Amino acid sequence: MNKPAIVKPCNEKTFQQGNVYCRYDSDDVSVFAPEMLNGDYWQAKNAIVGSAQGRGTTWFIATENAAGILQNWVLRHYYRGGLIGKVVNDHYIYTGIEKTRSAREFDLLKTMRALDLPAPKPIAFRVSKHGLFYRADLLSSRIQNATDLVGILSKQEIDEQLWQKIGQVIKTFHQQGIYHHDLNAHNILIDDKDKVWLIDFDQGEQRNNQIKWPEKNMARLLRSFRKESHKITDFQWREKNWQALLNGYQS
Structure with a gap:
């Protein structure tokens, strides 16, 4: 790293x-x-x-x-x-x-x-x-003209390119050793120019190694999408969207 x-x-x-x-x-x-x-x-x-x-x-x-x-x-x-x-x-x-x-x-x-x-x-x-x-x-x-991902997906779908961009942005944090203690769909913002932001780094830290924790970070994020999809009627998230996000993360 x-x-x-x-x-x-x-x-x-x-x-x-x-x-x-x-x-x-x-x-x-x-x-x-x-x-x-x-x-x-x-x-x-x-x-x-x-x-x-x-x-x-x-x-x-x-x-x-x-x-x-x-x-x-x-x-x-x-x-x-x-x-x-x-x-x-x-x-x-x-x-x-x-x-x-x-x-x-x-x-x-x-x-x-x-x-x-x-x-x-x-x-x-x-x-x-x-x-x-x-x-x-x-x-x-405050990130201007931005909405959290849960708020967006409660109203509309986002395209595959944006899902990939989300994965790419998370990767840039992980490459710098940035551990997000509570990486979930609420803590991902997208502004009016489709720029992706991460917020709420309470208990986060910069780590010197990348053994296991990035994988656990991503697993936590996946659980949050699945949780919101059960809570919110017509939540615009499907498992295929997760694969698009992973494609961006792994690119």
């Missing part, structure tokens, strides 16, 4: 106050406040332009920078899944800033952008410590 990327330097700055630690890209955020990692902050500014529901609410934000340029961002709070999530909800054991969920995803997004991979740009993250635990938030760029 290719060697791990050397991340290009950016104008990254740190904010720390009490039990709150943040990092942000000052090219995108000229005046930073930790409250920018709260949904309430943007609601008060009437900057919320949409939302999506998963384990929690993901907020879509439209705001102007100091130069009057419109910025479109996504704000996500980290929630636990599974049975443990019903007990501790959004608290994680703290073992150092660099091991927190938000710091790891921020750094991975930074690495992928340096590799010119089609993934969101990291804007800022926050970690709030509470004794032995922490809570986390991430602000990243």
Whole structure:
């Protein structure tokens, strides 16, 4: 595989106050406040332009920078899944800033952008410590004029060429050792120019080997297509589409 990327330097700055630690890209955020990692902050500014529901609410934000340029961002709070999530909800054991969920995803997004991979740009993250635990938030760029693959297939088919392109894009991530912990049909976006993007890299990482995990990544994606096809009436996916995707991945 290719060697791990050397991340290009950016104008990254740190904010720390009490039990709150943040990092942000000052090219995108000229005046930073930790409250920018709260949904309430943007609601008060009437900057919320949409939302999506998963384990929690993901907020879509439209705001102007100091130069009057419109910025479109996504704000996500980290929630636990599974049975443990019903007990501790959004608290994680703290073992150092660099091991927190938000710091790891921020750094991975930074690495992928340096590799010119089609993934969101990291804007800022926050970690709030509470004794032995922490809570986390991430602000990243929003992919413009894009729809997730489940949303598209709920309404229409896509052609074989686009299925192949999806496979080719996933391959480019795997060739760079990018492991996506939750590769599923919701985390694949297609924009209005048919460009394919991957999002939501929580618990992802760049790995030095490609033994077994790419195969497991692809098996997880196949399970997600089959799951959605049973959940959604007239979901426009067939097994032959998976073969087209594989043809692109293997090309």
